[in-house]
Amino acid sequence: MSENKEAVKAQELDLLDDDDMMDEFDEEFGEESFRDLFENSLQGNLAVGDVVEGTVVQVNPDSVVVDVGYKSEGVIPLSEFSVDGAPAQIKVGDKIDVLFERAENESGLIGLSKEKADRQKVWNALEEGAVVEGRIVSRIKGGLSVDIGVNAFLPGSQVDLRPVRNLDKLIGETFEFKIIKLNKRRGNIVLSRRVLLEAERESQRSLTLKTLEEGQIIDGVVKNLTDYGAFIDLGGIDGLLHITDMSWGRVSHPGDILAVGDSIRVKVLKFDRDKERVSLGLKQITPDPWLSVSEKYPASSRVSGKVVSLTDYGAFVELEEGVEGLIHVSEMSWTKRIKHPNKLLSIGDEVETVVLAVDTDNRRISLGLKQVEPNPWEVIGEKFPPGTIIEGQVKNITDFGIFVGVDEGIDGLVHISDLSWTKRIKHPSELYKKGDIVKAVVLNIDRENERFSLGVKQLTQDPWQVIPEQYAPGTIIRGKVTSVTEFGIFLEVEEGVEGLIHVSEISKEKIESPKDFAKVGDELEAVVLHVDTNEHKIALSIKHLSERKEKAEVDAFMGAQKKATSSLGDLLKGAFDNASDEA
Template structure:
């Protein structure tokens, strides 16, 4: 029977129905005595007839069928789809991403019937189009069932991304993530799951969303997180965003704020110094407001506060080593350990130098040695001193330079009130303007000295508490006023030069630095309005010493007394030349002389 069917199949398709009837009748006759054999024969015949009919079946163009690869040549792959002729598929449709042909005889493959050539009895098939049809079917199923599809972001396009989900689809930028993406190129080449927002098969238009999936995941995670978190609990999270005031941490659908002050017991200038977006960290729930969904987090609370043991670790007078972490106008902050900083005030940086700004002594990052001056754990403060590392030079300066010692040094600075002379490193002595000269009137020290001059001076006084070192230059010589009374006796005539003229008198220089005053009343017997009527600066005059006050450094002079001295001398000579005179005449002469002297006054 098989041979008959085979032969007829090869000759003419028109005999199919007739042969079928004959085959069934003969088979029935042959199996009358055995019912099992009869049933088996019927099944075999039906199967053969199905195969026979299938061989003449014409598939619709565009239909997707499953076939088996029967051969592979240099241009085509032949696939048996159960038709009288094998279907052909272009070899390039089996080329994989590496460029290799992925087709093996015997493999099953889904194909689409593209078109028929009845004359040549050729069937053109397409593996790629079959795959696309299958993809579109899955797209419809996913859309209708609110399911997801997987795809690879191929590249960036205007307004979003191009995604390969088997066919090309569009992912708007607003649907790519829960928040705007800073670097869109980071998404290219990555595989994600997407929701299908809408599609149009005729226009090959598909719009995807990844954001919808993320929102669903976040909502599910948020509900689960809110049900489990509580104050005091330590949880894991992922750094989501970094600002200057803190870090936002994703706890699983719920964001918590880790404020900058709760990151570390130590100093944190900016959270970005410690964290990067995407970091996984452990934090402690400090406070929780479920209604407002506000969560405050802490990281430093995972460790013990270092100030609880600071008093034991850093007692007063202890020597420490720390790193300078910050400078202010009033001092430098030194980190002793994470979370503990001490302040070195500018006044505690040097025994001798007057530090205007700590940058003159230290820089951020420097390691310094210091002494603990005071510690107050309750207010989280430690006072430190740098200068205490070395002995205070003012403690030994008075022993090294007792009062009366002559020193020699360079003038380091000149001010309107005196000279600063370098003595020891960091210690300057002051020569006040009043201690420069016994006699000279100095308006400014720079009239006599300049910076860098080497001078000698005598130690006058040392005040340790106020850190003052007083020197004197004039004390190197004796005070000329101490012996002025010996050089200029009262009543002695002297000669000097007019140095200054005022309304109340004339100043006369007797020697360098020693001046006397001729009061206006002592200039002449005649009444004068101003001394300038009779004298000019530079005039050389003679006067008589009337009085001397060495304490007040004053010498009183008189010019008119010179004339009075001459009159008295004439009268004395006249009296001496005459003999004894009558009392009457002598009395008259004395009276006349007295009247004349009164008139002169």
């Protein structure tokens, strides 16, 4: 009998030369080598690698003693009885399956393992194509490690229907997997969750295609976001929710209101069954707010809202979700010249406005910001009637005049023609600069066009009202040349008052050019020909003055001749009378 046992042992040891058998056993039974196990083969009916039922006979602080009907008991570490790190729940008398690893050691105990027994039972139950449940325990190169009773490999490409960027977030999660590759000899197991999801998706897709109809409200999950919309998984088939169909209000980007993974209810707007294209709407689930805008926001009513957008021409104010009104830049202030809305408003501001007009057909509401306050132009006339003298600061200077601050937000214009009665002003900056304090007279107020006219020269009497008396035709004046042109010479009559000596009135003789006769700064004498108070013009003449002087000289000469002749006659008459007397 002992010879037969020795022969069997020798035959078993010969298997050590078969590397494949060693690998298979090492993979299947783990830590102990094939050679060590067989060198410690059991006696009797038990063989190394057998899984047998044992009874717990003793529970120690760190180990459990188990009787398998052999001549000696075995000791198993208590840690092999814990589940997911929880304390072991084991007591004397419990029946458990264990793997027989080796015969007695020096201490007289046999080698048993509960873990290896559990693992072998799992291996025996596994087959390629089977669906198993497992828990993801760690991330490894190329994928994840999954505990299905034994460790298995889940490639990253088989985790989900779409690539998962963060695999770490799945650690600790429990799912169902399909075994797509199984090599018991090498202990390799490859799993796939994706194939199960694809099968489930295809099943859902078939069901969805049968039941999907336009107008239907259906649950979905946000699958992907783009700049123009979101793709919603309706159950095996994706539908497009365009950005314009997400909200009755303004949506800058789908990510503002949706996130991947969100569960939402959407309405089927269009469904092309042949091409399997679905257009979805989210805002269509709720009533269109514009249907009641006319009743809720009548003209002249005051409303409040939030500034949601600024443009060059105005500001858009959200009155409620899906309803916006426009405050045109011209409706922002009664008095200020608003170049851009951002000078007055910012996005997010809460503002009170007045409804100016509602156009429901074109979905437009015109709002006014300035109408919240009284129009200062309606009372400015009472405060500053024409003829009132005001004092204000020069706010702006233009080619055509100066703007003077009259009241808060209201500027009056002094036109360049109303700056002086007499001075020829090329540009207002010759007399004023920004910040100067000036006095002016209110000339006119145009409430309709919001214009306030002022005058500076009206503070003094118009000199042209007395000039005709001072410079009557025939008056001889002397003045300084202020300008010489091809058509004549301008002569300053008095400060700010000029007269023109036309080229035809310079001399009796032909003059090629007035510039040959005089230059700026020369002093000349002339006679007044005519005064035009309406046009503020004085016509002067040197030629007429010369003629007058010549005539005066002739008259003087003739008078002298006449006087001389008279004196000679008197003399001759006296002499004659004397001669007669003597005779």
